[in-house]
Amino acid sequence: MANNEWMAEGIIARSWGDPQVVNSAQFYCENLIARGHYDWHLPRVGELKELPRLKLQTAGSLFWSNDPEPLVGQRKAKRAYAFDLVTGQPLLADINFKLWVICVRETD
Secondary structure, three states, X not given: OOXXXXXXXXXXXXXXXXXXXXXXXXXXXXXXXXXOEOOOEOOOHHHHOOHHHHOOOOOOOEEEEXXXXXXXXXXXXXXXXXXXXXOOEEEEEEOOOOEEEEEXXXXX
């Protein structure tokens, strides 16, 4: 199992969006250069389950994951999974909502 390094400083709220859209959560993490590293990504739901141990101080408890809603057919995702720090459970949220973004990288 990989060890993760979290970028918990300067946590921001953004919409999930498309990785090509500058204001999206995905774009933010994929283009982040911090602590001398450029291999940050928006975490998957499984990685977000580590968040409670970080004891983050934020104004909200919902964090975007990199996991879109499973789709049937050719339609574009309208929801993506978020992780709720209060319940410790993932949930689906509209991709246009602004939720908290935290970036992660593997250190192994």
